[in-house]
Amino acid sequence: MKLEGAPVKQKQLVGLRSTEYEHPFDRNALEALRGTPGLETIVKKFNHYGIEKLLKIRYTGSNIKVDDRNYPELYDTLRQVCAIIDLPEIPDLYIQWGYEINAxxxxxxxxxxxxxxxxxxxxxxxxxxxxIGHEAGHIKSQHVLYHQIAEVLPIMGDIIGNATLGIGSLISTGAEIALLNWQRMSEFTADRAGLLACQDANIATKAMVKLAGVPQKYFNSINVEEFIAQAKEFEGYDYDTLDKIVKLMSTMWMSHPWTVMRGAEFFKWIDTGEYDRLLSANRLENLIGNSNASGTGKMACPNCGATLKGVEKFCPYCGNKI
Structure with missing residues (x-):
């Protein structure tokens, strides 16, 4: 696989749905997660104790907010990304100090x-x-609630355990493993959203190489082809059962898969032609067609009124069954 060419002018993907680029590992892990006993209880407790509000206070209380008056160039990049992947509401953007490339x-x-x-x-x-497209992809796919729960689940396990004489802690253990597994798989979908946002596989690969930890002094000499070769080699390990077990055990308690593993899945998607198909599709026709397709239209939660994809078994906002 060889990536060439200068960055292209990004195409606005009108009517893009997250299900169009959703990674099957993400989909399958989410189905397994939703079938985990006790998850509904955890979602309700998360909302009951106002943990999301506490997290937002923590993140916004000391970090710099970006808008069209404060760092307008950054805000324009955010706005551009949201328009490209058709995320209707522009999320607030904050900057925090951190030497590691992360978001x-x-x-x-x-x-x-x-x-x-x-x-x-x-x-x-x-x-x-x-x-930014990667993070906006998490929002578009409605990943955020479960991501937040995964971050604080050990604390929630104590809360639920104390409230249920220890039973809740047993529930949270199984749910924690399922949540972390899905959280890692959701990164594959978000990487696809990031590529759809920048629409240049070469640029996306360079960003991945930087994420993987290449020293700053070598930024100008990043070898994209070598990273691709390493990712392809890593992909080959999946055919050996022992290597699968090693990778599973090594990432079991991690929120993100290894960057090279992400690269392997990323390039595999490009090789299938699905990425090019999404870019070349007539988005207006797709939008009209999708609105008429049965079983794929949006719906509202009957309890809280939140907008849903139409495939949920229970509302990710209030935790009630649909």
Whole structure:
């Protein structure tokens, strides 16, 4: 696989649905997660104790907010990404100090994206579009609630355990494993959203190489082909059962899969032609067709009124069954 060419002018993907680029590992892990006993209880406790509000206060209380008056160039990049992947509501954007190239998303009803300052220092605008697109992809796919729960589940396990004479802690153990497994798989979907945002596989790959930890002094000599070769080699290990077990055990308690593993899945998607198909599709026709398709239209939760995809078994906002 050889990636060539200068960055292209991004195409606005009108009517893009997250299900169009959803990674099957994400989909399958989410189905397994939703079938985990006790998850509904955990969701309700998360909302009952106002943990999301506490998280948002923590993230917004000391970090710099970006808008069209404060760092307008960064805000314009965010706005551009949201328009490209058709995310209707632009999330708030904050910057926090951090030497590591990293970003995350928080908040369900009103999501926010937080970038480490290193993202601005070390990434080009196009690479930043990949990172912001990755986070916006989490929002578009409604990943945020479960991501937040996974972050605080050990604390919630104590809360639920104390409230249920220890039974809740047993529930949270199984749910924690299922949540972390799904959280890792959801990163594959978000990487696809990042590529759709920047629309340049070469740029996205360079961003991944930087995420993987290449020293800053070598940023100008990043060898994309070598990273691709390493990712392809890693992909080959999946055919050996022992290697599968090693990778599973090594990532069991991690929120993100290894960057090279992400690269392997990323390039596999490009090789299938699905990425090019999404870019070349007539988005207006798709939008009209999707609105008429049975079983795929949006619906509202009968309890809280939140907008849903139409495939949920229970509302990710209030935890009630649909």
């Amino acid at each position: 995350f998303t928080a908040g369900v009803e009103k999501p926010i994206i937080v970038l480490n300052s290193s993202c601005i220092d070390f990434l080009s605008k196009e690479e930043l579009m990949f990172i």
